[in-house]
Each structure stands twice: as structure tokens, then as C-alpha cells.
């Protein structure tokens with residue numbers, strides 16, 4: 001019997017991969033292994049609508065399953081613990097070996113944590129449905145929340161918690177929130193807008209101590225101040241889930257290094273022909289921008305990478321050429337905070353200059369981002385259709 005396709009990671013990337021295989025005509029076995037105990041679900045609402053709901057209901061975020069993938073085998077509490085790429089098998093917790101012809105690595109990311117391991121009190125991070133459930137139970141009128149980090153997830157949680165009546169403090173070593181993606185000028189005005197909604201910022205500061213005996217009562221900051229709090233949310237970035245791949249001649253220093261066709265690169269040279277990275281975990285070069293491999297933590301990447309890889313694998317089984325040989329997705333992201341809808345295309349964080357091209361910086365507006373005079377990103381607050389119109393210019 002054919003061993004077919006094995007996917008590790010039963011989330012968005014894994015689901016989209018299965019859909020793509022069937023769509024492009026692969027009819028063989030597809031076995032998916034996940035470790036969350038949940039079928040695939042949508043993560044963006046975890047910091048937005050779902051986190052503000054009175055009752056947290058998994059059905060609100062579960063992805064619908066299409067009939068085309070009804071015969072896919074789902075193993076939802078089966079963590080891959082090792083892989084042997086030369087002998088084409090992985091090992092699942094419990095010891096079972098699973099053989100593959102093609103292996104897809106779609107294991108995504110986990111939240112980075114602050115340290116302070118010996119502190120006994122409860123702390124939060126936000127990556128999974130279970131994380132959102134635990135955090136939701138701490139958000140209510142009058143709760144004091146400290147959020148460490150000032151990226152998108154931090155600011156979305158801050159907005160949601162503020163709307164629920166919490167007193168929210170953001171602590172971050174950055175100068176202003178989301179500055180990597182928004183650039184200095186735009187992030188400075190976004191900070192003012194978030195402050196106007198009631199969020200307090202402690203920028204260019206870090207948490208140096210957690211205070212409290214059995215539960216958290218306050219945090220001490222590097223600027224000498226102390227902030228009282230009931231709950232702490234650590235939103236300081238992510239790290240890739242790929243340690244289980246160690247010992248296979250791969251580069252897993254910051255996600256799984258992949259080539260331009262998303263095949264896993266061999267550290268000794270060349271690529272594994274039948275092992276692919278999909279979604280947040282993959283670090284790949286994008287010829288739209290340059291040859292530097294990067295991970296991209298945006299929602300459109302699992303879908304587009306899964307479509308690309310599924311097409312290549314299906315073509316190999318059906319002995320036909322895949323039409324697109326190099327993966328060159330245009331990253332896109334959005335974020336909703338209070339009345340602000342932020343939408344971006346490209347990689348604004350590569351830019352050395354930004355300029356306002358549309359609207360008013362204190363309200364809805366659009367910024368272009370250039371590197372050495374070449375457009376690399378566009379970000380808008382509101383004006384989504386204006387940003388969308390840049391798609392082909394950026395793709396060129």
C-alpha cells in the first residue's frame with residue numbers, strides 16, 4: 001500500500017494542505033497528526049471577537065471541513081516526537097512509527113515566554129484556543145492587566161480587555177506599538193489613539209521582577225516603576241515548533257529553512273525532495289523582495305503555501321508538471337483594535353523610508369514603505385480598498 005502524504009500540524013496549514021492535494025487531483029492517503037486535541041481552527045479571533053465573548057465556544061472558530069477531504073485521517077492527540085527523513089518515517093508520542101512518501105511540516109509556532117520560571121503565580125500567553133479560554137476568565141470590569149510586548153497580539157488583547165472594562169498597561173522595550181510593521185510615524189499616532197481609549201503604555205521598559213507570594217500582585221519595571229496587576233499576559237513573540245526534527249541534516253535555527261519551492265533544505269547542501277514546510281513554521285526566500293529566507297506569521301501564508309505544496313505533490317503523483325515552480329506570496333495582514341482596521345500588504349519592516357500617501361495621519365490613512373526607493377509595503381488604517389490597489393505594483 002502507498003504510504004502517501006503525512007502532515008504534522010493539524011491546524012490551518014495542515015487543513016489547507018489536505019484541501020489542496022484533493023483539489024489538484026491527488027487521491028492517495030493523507031494522514032494528519034496534531035497535538036492540540038482540537039480539529040483545525042482559526043486563530044485571529046482568539047485575540048479579538050472570541051476573547052470578548054461572554055461564553056467561549058469552540059464552534060465559533062472551528063474551520064468547516066469540506067467533503068473533498070472527508071477521507072483524510074485525523075490524529076488530533078498525536079504529537080510527532082522525532083523524524084527520520086532518510087528512512088521516511090516519523091515517531092509519534094507513544095512510540096508508533098508512521099511511514100511517509102511525502103512529509104509536510106506544518107507545526108507552526110508557540111509563544112515565547114518571559115522566564116521567571118520559579119514564580120508560582122499564574123501567567124498567560126495567547127496562541128491556542130485553551131490559552132484564550134484561560135485568559136478570558138481573567139478579563140472583567142476593574143481587572144488590572146499588564147501585557148508585556150507591543151506587537152499586534154499585545155495591542156489586540158489590550159483593546160479587547162479595555163472594551164471589557166479592564167485597566168490595561170502595556171510594557172515594551174520598543175518606542176511605540178507595532179512599530180516594526182507600521183513604521184515610526186504611523187505607530188506613534190496609533191499609540192496616541194490607543195492611549196485615548198484608556199491604555200497606559202510603559203515603553204522602552206522591561207519587566208525585571210514579578211511581585212507576589214502565591215499570586216501575581218505587581219510587576220517591577222526597568223524604569224524603576226511598579227505596576228499593580230491581577231494578571232500578566234506575555235505577548236513577546238513566537239518561536240517555531242521544529243525541535244522534533246533535530247538530527248536530520250536540516251537548518252531549524254529559526255523555523256524550518258526551506259528553498260524557493262518550500263522543500264526542506266539539507267544543511268549539507270541541496271534539499272529533501274519529499275519534505276516540505278507550510279505555514280508559520282517555514283522560513284523561505286521570497287523573490288518578490290530578496291533572497292533572504294524569512295518566516296512570515298500572517299494568516300495568508302498557511303493557505304498560499306499549502307496550495308503551492310499540494311499542487312506540486314499532486315503533480316508528482318500524476319506525472320504532470322506543477323505550473324508554478326517558485327513560491328512568491330505577497331504577505332498580507334490585518335488587525336482590528338477599537339475603531340481601527342489596520343490592513344497591510346508586503347513587508348513594510350524592510351523599508352528604510354515611509355510616507356503618507358492618502359488620508360490624514362490622525363485618522364484613516366495609507367502609508368507607502370520603500371527600500372532604496374523601491375516599494376516593499378503599504379499599510380492603511382481604514383482605506384482597505386486603497387491598500388488592495390497596490391497588490392500588482394508590489395507583486396511586480
Ligand SMILES: Cc1cc2nc3c(=O)[nH]c(=O)nc-3n(C[C@H](O)[C@H](O)[C@H](O)COP(=O)(O)OP(=O)(O)OC[C@H]3O[C@@H](n4cnc5c(N)ncnc54)[C@H](O)[C@@H]3O)c2cc1C
Nearest residue numbers: 009011012013035043044079080107108109279280298299
Ligand atoms: C492570537 C492570534 C491572533 C492572530 N491574528 C492574526 C490576524 O489578525 N491577522 C493575520 O494575518 N494573522 C493573525 N494570526 C496569525 C495566524 O493565525 C497564523 O499565521 C496561522 O494560525 C498559522 O497557521 P499554521 O497552520 O502555520 O500554524 P499553527 O496555527 O500554529 O498550527 C500548528 C499546529 O501544529 C501543532 N504542532 C506543533 N508541534 C507539533 C508536533 N510536534 N506534533 C503534532 N502537532 C504539532 C500545533 O499545536 C498547532 O496545532 C494570529 C495568530 C494568533 C495566535
